[in-house]
Amino acid sequence: MKINTPPPFDITDPAQAVEALPYLLGYQPDGPDGMVFALTHDTQRDRPVFSQRFALPSATVDPREAADRMMHDILDRLEEFAIGPADVLLYLCAGREEAKDGYNAMGRYRTLADALLLSAEAHGVGTLGVMFVTATHWWAYHHRNPLHRGEGMPVDGPDSPGAVTRNARALGFPAPPSEAKIRAAFEPVTGREAKVQRAAIGKEVGLQAERVQASGVDVETDRAAAILDRLLLDGGDGTLLTDLTPAQTAELIIALRHRPLRDIALSYTEPDELARARELWELLARRCASAHTVLTSAPLTLAAFAAAVAGEVPAALSMLGQVRRVEPKYVLAQNIEQIVMAGSVAALVESMQDLRAERLHGREG
Template identity: 30%
Template structure:
């Protein structure tokens, strides 16, 4: 089997670009190519990739977590097939087929082959769902415990029953071609999600108590129309103050690794001020204003702050992380880090599937829209406010892309 990969856009190479292509032949190279398709190594995931043209150019791709309950698999399979086809058509390309990857590590006492057999009904249901939409699944792989298995290939010489070994990270021909093409892998999905997960003890208890107090004190003012604008202003001023604090510490301490940097940021935030800001950013107006910190030094400081605050959404306040995860995903997408953006936005939608802001950003990111359209709209909104403060008439026209208009 020979497939080609160009630009890491959801719909393949963009018009007018001439990025190097990566040719992939056979199941082993497809398994090795998976992290380069997404930009990270997925875990506990279903991954579907659309194929276009006679040479099987990689197109749109979808990733979601594997549902824990097998009785949910048929509905999820049907929905994924519809979404993959719909996203491809929205980008102007009709998919001629699909690739399927099921990724899950063995539980205690399990082997990779046990995982493969347990997920076989899910693979079959996904193949049927895609085939019903004229997207035959040309290869379906299970990736587990450092090995891969094919659900499609009956030839034991290339796809043995005990599975084929995955290449060491960075050691395969696919990896070499990806490096030449400028495609990089950010690490594992688990590592990226760890930067966004709630903190444990000893910080969890004091933080949850601080959130209780902040919610009781702030929510009445946020709901009262006369107080709302002042509450938004206080929230944004505090956010700016904390961004500057994190930025000053970063400049003084050099460039530590991710885990060290996150621990440093956690130590710089007190429970009370973090709680005040978390509650304040539940307000849609405050969130939308905060989203304007999307460029230059503002973007780097804001991203660190949103991640740190998401980690502070502990205990009963887990859903309070959704605006913060959405803001982090927006900055990452705006900055060109689509893999990290998808992880943050997926986590937001797993927590609250109906959160409109995350839905719209996730869809725009997956459909390959240019984030400059939204950045331009936000700059115009900022200019409108400045004119209002100066008493000038409103003359700036809003022209946000339609897909990105929406509420909470």
């Protein structure tokens, strides 16, 4: 059964379905976090209609409850799209550490795979396949072919192209980027640097509270905006961003938790600003000194927006996915993700540029 996504692949051929996964995701799934990726297929129109990403449940979570929650989310989306009969293709993607021992990891998730199959059946959704995938090997749960090797089948891709990669190349599609490389840009600092940075952030929380109490929120926002203007406006003042002190980056990290400054930060999208702005946002995310703090939400969302403006949608979605894992209800990230998926980034850029012009005109006046 051919799926005419770019590039097309046979959804009933596990090898092709796995080889197509990076094109469906927008990146090679070699990052640190595992996930369940669901591709839902409209059986009447014979076409894929949407995809969803879910976190792999931890060992303390009942697999049946986790499977039912995922299936409920899929059914909710089916209702939104007003789709009748549907099938789902499910990928259980290993995180970086689990991928080191893919066979045993595959075995550990068999209960979840069984639960997903049973939950789909109970909810009237067909299952095209449930597969466990690492960056190098794949296994098909419940597969009828006994010849599939127990140690896993090798993943086809750029280094060993199969039908999907050959089709992609013929159509001019580049190989999707590595998620691990995307994530490396905002991996948190560690060791002594992390200790110093956390201390600076803790101190800045108190300092900012004192300044707000003394002068008010608007004055504090203007103060932080002046710092961003100095670093970024029209290309900035040439300061080497990596030379910013822990105290200087902590000041911006805390300030960006406030919406007025985040709106200003979205406006640095001119050609001589964009790359430097993204560099600053990624630096601030790293200097939050933890991948699990909500302080990363603002700089990562801003970095994602800068990536999207530059046309790097896979990088943008990877960053927004990290925000979703840390702070699921972070509204700015939700809005940016919707805008990116809808292809409406240019409209938001124009809107933020109008607000920027008003701000700068008011400052000059």
